[in-house]
Amino acid sequence: MTSPRPARRIAIIGAGPRGLWAVEELIERARVPLDVTVFDPYPAGAGAVYRPQQPLQWRLNVNCAIVTTAHDSFNAWRTRRGEDTTDAFPPRAQVGQFLADTWSAAVRRAPAHVRIRHLPHRVTAVSADGEGFMVDGSPFDEVLVCTGHDHLHAGSLAYEASCVPVTGLYFGADLPSSARRIGVRGAALSFIDVCLLYGDTAETIYPVSRSGRFMEVKPSPETPLPEVSPRWRQACAHIDNAAELREILIGAAGEFGDFSTGVLAAVIDGQDFTGDAVAELEASLRAAEGTGPLTPAAAVGAAFRGVFQECVDWHKVHGPMPGFRELSRTLERVAFGPPPVTARRLLELIHSGVVNTHYLGTPEQIDSWREKGGVDLLIDATVAPQATPSPFHDVPGVVEIGRMNEISLPGHDSLNRSVHDDIPRWAEKVGNP
Numbered sequence: 133m134t135s136p137r138p139a140r141r142i143a144i145i146g147a148g149p150r151g152l153w154a155v156e157e158l159i160e161r162a163r164v165p166l167d168v169t170v171f172d173p174y175p176a177g178a179g180a181v182y183r184p185q186q187p188l189q190w191r192l193n194v195n196c197a198i199v200t201t202a203h204d205s206f207n208a209w210r211t212r213r214g215e216d217t218t219d220a221f222p223p224r225a226q227v228g229q230f231l232a233d234t235w236s237a238a239v240r241r242a243p244a245h246v247r248i249r250h251l252p253h254r255v256t257a258v259s260a261d262g263e264g265f266m267v268d269g270s271p272f273d274e275v276l277v278c279t280g281h282d283h284l285h286a287g288s289l290a291y292e293a294s295c296v297p298v299t300g301l302y303f304g305a306d307l308p309s310s311a312r313r314i315g316v317r318g319a320a321l322s323f324i325d326v327c328l329l330y331g332d333t334a335e336t337i338y339p340v341s342r343s344g345r346f347m348e349v350k351p352s353p354e355t356p357l358p359e360v361s362p363r364w365r366q367a368c369a370h371i372d373n374a375a376e377l378r379e380i381l382i383g384a385a386g387e388f389g390d391f392s393t394g395v396l397a398a399v400i401d402g403q404d405f406t407g408d409a410v411a412e413l414e415a416s417l418r419a420a421e422g423t424g425p426l427t428p429a430a431a432v433g434a435a436f437r438g439v440f441q442e443c444v445d446w447h448k449v450h451g452p453m454p455g456f457r458e459l460s461r462t463l464e465r466v467a468f469g470p471p472p473v474t475a476r477r478l479l480e481l482i483h484s485g486v487v488n489t490h491y492l493g494t495p496e497q498i499d500s501w502r503e504k505g506g507v508d509l510l511i512d513a514t515v516a517p518q519a520t521p522s523p524f525h526d527v528p529g530v531v532e533i534g535r536m537n538e539i540s541l542p543g544h545d546s547l548n549r550s551v552h553d554d555i556p557r558w559a560e561k562v563g564n565p
Contacts, residue, residue, distance in 0.1 A: 139165035139247065142562060143265070143272040145255050145524070147172030148179020149231055149546040150278040150534055153555045155248055156202040156238050161556075162563030165245040171267070175228070176250035177235030180303050181280060181546070182228035189328035191474055192227055193321055195220045195353055198548050199227060201234045203241075209233065220353045221471040227547075258524040265529065274562050277522045277532045278555075280546050285516035289317055294502040298510045301325060309333070311509040315501045316340065319492060320347055320465075322513035324474050331481045336488050338507065344493020345405055346413045346478070347469030348429045355422030357430070360384045360438025368442035374455030377443065381463075384435035389426050399432045402462040409492055410482055417479065420472050433466035440467075444543040444551055452540050460542065531558060 142158070144151050147170045158168060174180040192199075197220065199206035209230045210217045239248050259266050264273045289298045296315075299305045301322055312335040316326050319341035327337060351357050364384040371377055382396045398404040406412060418424025446453060470478070481487040491497040501507050521536050533554050534544050543551040 137165055139167040139245075140274065140562070140565065141264075141272040142166055142168045143267045143270075143275045144168065144170045145172075145258075145267075145275065145277045145522075146170075146179065146279040146534070147174065147176040147235075147250055148181060148278070148280060149177075150280070150555065151179065152177045152201065152231060152235055152238070153549060154276055154278060154533075154559060155235070157556050157559030158563050159238060159242045159246055159248075160202065161559045162243075162246050164563065164565065166247065166563065168246065168248045169267075169270075169272075170248070170250045171253050171255045172250070173252050173254045174303075175232050175235075177231040177233075177238075178228035179231075179280070179546075182224050182231055184225045184228040184232060186225050186228070187329055188223045188225055190224050190325050191221045191328070191471065192224055193221070193350075193468075193470060193474075194545065194547060195471075196222055196227065197353075198550070199230070200549060201231075201238075203237070204230075204234055206230045221473050255524075258527050258530060260528055265527070275524070275527075275530045276558060276562075277524055277530060277536075278534045279522060280535050285514075285520060287517075288514070289498070289502070289510065289512040292502060294510060295505050296501060296507055296510050298502070298512065300512050301329075307511075308509060312336070313507045313509075314338065315491075315498070315507040315510045316513050317498050317511070318513035319343075319345070320513070321470055322515065324470050324478055326511055326513055327478055327481050327487060328474065331477065331486055334486060337481070337486060338488050338491050338497075340491050340495055340497050341493070342495050343402075343405070343465070345409050345465070346416075348427075348433050348466040349413070349416040349420040349472055349475040350467075350469055351420045351430070351434070352422065352472045355420070357426070357434040358388055360435055361387060364435075365439050365442050368439050368446060371446070372454075374453055374459040377439075377453070377456070378459065380439065381432060381435045384438060385428070385431040388431040388434060389428075391428050391431060395428045396432055399429050399466060400459070400462060402465075404429065409489060410479075413475065413479060413482075416469075417472060417475050420475070429466045432463070433469075436463045436467040440543065441551065444541065447541050456542070457539055533558065 144154050151170055174183050196206050207217050242248050255268055257268050265275045314334050314337045316323050316339050319339040323339050364380050367380050378400055382393055385396050415427055419427050419430040501510055522532055524530050
């Protein structure tokens with residue numbers, strides 16, 4: 133009589149949407165016994181970004197139609213609960229509850245030879261140990277790291293001396309409820325979360341950014357933009373660098389309206405600022421909601437979104453595209469901005485005087501507040517730069533899937549399972565060694 137095969141010990145660091153996906157794939161694919169431990173101090177399935185306990189004002193920044201799991205979808209879940217399904221950008225907490233419920237369903241669905249547990253613990257040490265690994269002192273055969281943005285990154289203001297309180301925005305940040313005058317480093321999506329959180333209670337919120345601009349508003353699902361022509365998408369397979377991609381974007385965006393090549397090139401190069409950030413935001417919102425003409429920036433954003441999968445596929449074949457990282461920094465502002473519902477709230481706060489844009493394009497003001505005061509609270513609403521490696525990236529054999537790979541392979545939105553197949557491929561390898 134042969135003894136049972138010992139279970140392979142699998143460590144997954146990160147229990148957010150990507151960690152949930154990894155668990156679901158292991159459940160479906162494993163043909164050998166597995167003992168899976170998922171490490172994350174935040175709720176399993178939801179992780180830090182989508183934890184159900186966050187403020188209900190914070191909304192999803194992508195259309196919730198993309199939120200699907202192995203056996204369910206967010207919209208189907210809402211329908212079963214008798215909830216409104218017309219809101220395309222619902223509270224992130226609501227999405228987090230769906231993900232947490234999906235985790236529970238996955239654990240119940242797991243076959244007898246796949247044991248899964250969530251350990252509410254932040255991993256601090258991973259090292260190689262013979263043919264396996266040690267994770268905070270415990271042995272494992274495989275380690276997958278699928279953590280997302282690190283909001284307390286090396287360049288965070290939290291590490292700088294300051295005469296006024298400084299905090300991040302997420303993940304255990306010390307956010308007082310009584311702050312009246314708030315300075316904010318950053319004017320992108322996290323800044324809007326500051327506005328959604330404090331807009332009803334703060335006297336003044338001052339955004340500060342290097343560009344002096346807000347992000348372009350993504351289109352409402354009710355007013356979708358024309359699709360990029362197949363010929364432009366197909367052309368992406370034959371380029372060699374981002375300069376050639378730039379020409380494709382100009383051509384594709386040019387088909388959306390009567391825009392000159394020079395105007396579209398200025399958008400792509402970040403040289404199109406009119407000097408009035410609020411007027412630009414207003415025009416962007418009108419274009420996104422279909423109540424105003426399409427802007428050149430909206431056209432370029434639509435073009436980039438339309439060929440983004442082809443850009444990802446190019447990276448899969450060729451590796452990092454020369455110049456793509458620099459190009460994508462500008463294009464992120466025009467292609468992946470806030471939804472209309474939160475942009476509209478930001479404009480309401482600007483027009484009421486709660487959000488004051490006086491310092492918007494003066495990044496030196498941050499140091500002035502740190503050194504001399506002038507605000508009650510300084511919030512760092514920036515995130516780690518693209519492709520910031522995890523603390524364990526130097527450990528041989530550790531697999532990293534997610535934002536840390538953004539330079540070599542872009543498109544790692546944690547909720548989207550349609551862009552990449554690296555999680556299923558990893559699970560197939562691990563579950564059938």
